[in-house]
Amino acid sequence: MIRAEGVTKIFGSAPETALPLLEAGKGKSEIQAETGQVVGVHDVSFSVEPGEVFVIMGLSGSGKSTLIRCINRLFEPTAGHIFFQHPDEGEIDITGLSDERLRMLRKHHMSMVFQNFALFPHRSVLDNVAYGLEVQGKARDERHRHAQEMLEMVGLGDWGKAYPSELSGGMQQRVGLARGLATDASVLLMDEPFSALDPLIKVNMQQELKKIQQQLGRTILFITHDLDEAMRIGDHIAIMEEGKIIQLGTPEEILVNPRTEYVARFVEHADPTG
Structure with a gap:
């Protein structure tokens, strides 16, 4: 690979x-x-x-x-x-x-997950996870659906409407992981x-x-x-x-x-x- x-x-x-x-x-x-x-x-x-x-x-x-x-x-x-x-x-x-x-x-x-989470403070958790899909040009409904699936996978399914400032450090890192996974990239750099x-x-x-x-x-x-x-x-x-x-x-x-x-x-x- x-x-x-x-x-x-x-x-x-x-x-x-x-x-x-x-x-x-x-x-x-x-x-x-x-x-x-x-x-x-x-x-x-x-x-x-x-x-x-x-x-x-x-x-x-x-x-x-x-x-x-x-x-x-x-x-x-x-x-x-x-x-x-x-x-x-x-x-x-x-x-x-x-x-x-x-x-x-x-x-x-090829997605990347950084040490400092690198979340956008002005975006909701769901929109943070969906960011890579937005860059790919995916439609809003499609990227939100897939981002929600990734949030469910990392145990944050109920936090999509929250903002990063409302999350603990561990939760923010889960959002970063979900964002890296959401693009369906075959390689994840962490x-x-x-x-x-x-x-x-x-x-x-x-x-x-x-x-x-x-x-x-x-x-x-x-x-x-x-x-x-x-x-x-x-x-x-x-x-x-x-x-x-x-x-x-x-x-x-x-x-x-x-x-x-x-x-x-x-x-x-x-x-x-x-």
């Missing part, structure tokens, strides 16, 4: 000056000191199968949020390719799409969507996501800094450090066989019963 090959993202006015230094094996801090360029992601490759939850995790500054924004080209990759299995066209290279085709991809095939929630609400949302995933079978790329969360919801987990993926595997593989000291420190405190 999604395949990344050698994706690199360098921030700065002259990113090409950093590429040979990366190839020479220099680290992020050295490259920034020498060139003033900031390495966000370096030579990342992975593939995501249809219908799986693929979790990208790491600490702040590891490159995980930069990477997910390269997937839908909110950030333009400096190097590498990102491929998407289009339902009508077969495998396409997202990095080579025109602006118009990229907009169509985002409208119909950037630390539950990190601002209280621990109990966070676990409830993780369980809700797993239940919805079983019903709808969407392909999900999920960003987190919480290994317990990754273990709880992920079919595969990619752990990032310094802009690189340092281990990729199933939750069980990572728990039983951490390949680096960095991963071992995460696993040491993980909850294996997740």
Whole structure:
């Protein structure tokens, strides 16, 4: 469904000056000191199968949020390719799409759920959920009907006429999830969507996501800094450090066989019963 090959993202006015230094094996801090360029992601490759939850995790500054924004080209990759299995066209290279085709991809095939909910305060809950369908040009009755179905799915069927300010943080995040689901996009990108929630609400949302995933079978790329969360919801987990993926595997593989000291420190405190 999604395949990344050698994706690199360098921030700065002259990113090409950093590429040979990366190839020479220099680290992020050295490259920034020498060139003033900031390495966000370096030579990342992975593939995501249809219908799986693929979790990208790491600490702040590891490159995980930069990477997910390269997937839908909110950030333009400096190097590498990102491929998407289009339902009508077969495998396409997202990095080579025109602006118009990229907009169509985002409208119909790739939704995003943000950490800060990003709800429109002046729109009702129902109209927030229906926003992506409005962008797609769907008729008002059709988008409201489908948005209501998504609200029912996330347990907010009676809240369509309310406004975001009337909802708790957990409820607002459910609205954000419903909005991401409403467009029927085959890929859902989720950037630390539950990190601002209280621990109990966070676990409830993780369980809700797993239940919805079983019903709808969407392909999900999920960003987190919480290994317990990754273990709880992920079919595969990619752990990032310094802009690189340092281990990729199933939750069980990572728990039983951490390949680096960095991963071992995460696993040491993980909850294996997740």
